[in-house]
Amino acid sequence: MEGLSPPGPDTVNRRPVAASGRPVAAGVVLWRGARTLSTIEVVTTVTRSADICWGQRYFWLHRHWIPTDARHDEHIVLRHDLPAKLSTARVRMALNHLVRRHEALRTTFHVGPDGGPRQVVHPPAPLAVTVAEAGPRAPVPPAEVIRQRTEADFDLTTEPPIRAVVVTVDDVPRQLVLVLQHIAMDDWSATALYGELTALLAATGRPATLDPVCDQPADLAVREAGVDGARRETDLGYWRAQVADLPADVYAQRRRPGVTESYSASLTSPSLLGAARRIAARYQVWPSVVHLSAYALLMAACTGGDRVPYWLFTSRRDTSADATVLTSMFAPMLMNVDLSGDPSMSKVIRQVAELLDRSKGHLVTSYDEMVELMALEGTRRGRTVRVEAEVNFLTYTPRGCGARRSRFTWNRAPAAWARSGADSYFRVYEWQDGVTVALRASGEVLDRAAVERFLRGYEEILNAHGDPATDLTTSEIARQVGFDGVDGCRVPPADRHAQPADQAGAGEPDLVATVAAVNGLDVVDPLDSYVVAGGRALRAPAVVAALADRGWLGLRVPDLLGIRPLRALAGQLTPAGSDRPAG
Structure with a gap:
């Protein structure tokens, strides 16, 4: 790629034409080794903005939910071993071409004029690439450079959501490490980007053909904004009914407030792959349904509850006409599995399959709207409705795990994840030759x-149900796994501060005025919670920032999205530069 002259930083590729002047298929890029590009790109200056996409809303809210120094837990890290005889200039050229192709890689995120988040697409510019030399000449070891670039928070208002590190040995590139912010890329997008990068880097003396880029994230956002209002109301009604049936806290009987430890472990099992597929074939469902059913049964056995709610990370690509857009197109979908009446595994599988089908038919709703529904329901009950269990099913075939027998592993304590406030995060990785189940958990629960016990019990129960004669109930599973009788049985008291403070704090007028201004409200009652008063979840970060501009600190996004009245929240406000609370 040396000797190529890419378009300048103020241009973006549109439809290429051959040197003869005849159009060629969009997305086809012909590279001829170190000679010249055999297509001429028709370019045009582009800078545009749009609302963020539905799938991006979770990450916008989540990144403002957690402390700045813990946000790296949501970064995606890709490592690419580089082909031999490749120059750093050629790696840069490949990356810059991807930046031109995909607007997601040159988008920043801002609070718009209405207080809601906006994505702003910038003209292409060369991507900053950090070169880390390995060996005794290195001032800083490459591993440390990569750690720093991975763990540093992205300033999404000024920085593109991609970082690149090239590791060299004697100035020869050996590995490329990409760090992606999750608001710009989901797992599907990262895999697609990796494939394009591989094709470009391998194109030495022969053409590299990439699929056309038909749509960009901003196009998707415009289409999402145009969804029929009646359809959105129907979907919100469905989720409102689901939220009304939630338990206040699935971990209520296990919760031990004040415990600060967190744990992470995984279990890889070759036998789980065959067992899950046999069960799936028996009931004519996907293997993912089998895993979700086993999770629900183990959770019921573990918590002693008869309802198991959790957030299932669900791709919107299955139902979207925009399935190939490189952006985050997944979001947590609420699941609430009914385990009352001591059902057997077969009944739970059928219920989970039906629940998945119904819920996926109502995805014209975003995560922030679900947060608002839960806040309203909590206010109605006078107690926070808490769902902080997350589940993710990931298919990694055709890659293999290489395990020949079951292997249990304790992982490093998930310190950054623990600061997100989540209770548990359960993941299933389906490989070509086995299954890995991984669990992160707060010591509180x-x-x-x-x-x-949970992970080993999960393997034991699924393997047992590989036998068609086995159909255990929740209570039988609890006894077999060792969860018979919930440890601790401590039910936490009702929410503190659910009622407003007796008197208005000094910061209350500014808090009320800020909530009104950011959300475009004429009247805000300080005796209402933020959401009841009309505050939108997506605008909560703007409220916190505007309060800081007024000189008030002490409130976080999760505080605003709870059930406490604004008057009580005003008591948390602290004048900037003072250790004394305002209230």
């Missing part, structure tokens, strides 16, 4: 022994 699961101790070290319970985490191991």
Whole structure:
């Protein structure tokens, strides 16, 4: 790629034409080694903005939910071993071409004039690439450079959501590491980007053909904004009914407030792959349904509850006409599995399959709207409705895990994840030759022994149901796994501060005025919670920022999205530069 002359930083590729002047298929890029590009790109200056996409809303809210120094837990890291005889200039050229192709890689995120988040697409510019030399000449070891670039928070208002590190040995590139912010890329997008990068880097002396880029994230956002209002109301009604049936806290009987430890473990099992597929074939469902059913049964056995709610990370690509857009197109979907009446595995599988089908038919609703529904329901009950269990099913075939027998592993404590406020995060990785199940858990809800018991019990129960004669009930599973009788049985008291403070704090007028201004409200009652008063979840970060501009600190986004009245929240406000609370 040396000797090529890419378009300048103020241009973006549109439809290429051959040197003869005849149009060629959009997305086809012909590279001829170190000679010349055999297509001429028709370019035009482009800068545009749009609302963020539905799938991006979760990450916008989530990144403002957690502390700045813990946000790296949501970064995607891709490592690419580079072909031999490749120059750093050629790697840069490949990356810059991807930046031109995909607007997601040159988008920043801002609070718009109405207080809601906006994505702003910038003209292409060369991507900053960090070169880390390995060996005794290195001032900083490459591993440390990569750690720093991975763990540093993205300033999404000024920085593109991609970083690149090239590791060299004697100035020869050996590995490329990309760090992606999750608001710009989901797992599907990262995989597609990796494939394009591989094709470009391997194109030495022969053409590299990339699929056309038909749509960009801003196009998707415009189409999402145009969805029929009646359809959105129907979907909100469905989720409102689901939220009304939620338990206040699935971990209520296990919760031990004040415990600060967190745990992470995984279990890889070759036998789980065959067992899940046999069960799936028996009931004519996908293997993912089998895993979600097993999770619900183990959670019921673990918590002693008869309803198991959790957030299932669900791709919107299955139902979207925009399935190939490189952006985050997944979001947590609420699941609430009914385990009352001591159902057997077969009944739970059928229920989960039906629940998935119904819920996926109502995805014209975003995560922030679900947060608002839960806040309203909590206000109605006078108690926070808490769902902080997350589940993710990931298919990694055709890659293999290489395990020949079951292997249990304790992982490093998930310190950054623990600061997100989540209770548990369960993941299923389906490989070509096995299945890995991984669990992160806050010590408030699961101790070290319970985490191991959960994972080993999960393997035991699924393997047992590989036998068609086995159909265990929740209580039988609890006894077999060792969760018979919930540890601790401590039910936390009702929410503190659910009622407003007796008197208005000094910061209340500014808080009320800020909530009104950011959300475009004429009247805000300080005796209402933020959401009841009309505040939108997506605008909560703007409220926190505007309060800081007025000289008030002490409130976080999760505070605003709870059930406490604004008057009570005003008591948390602290004048900037003072250690004394305002209230």
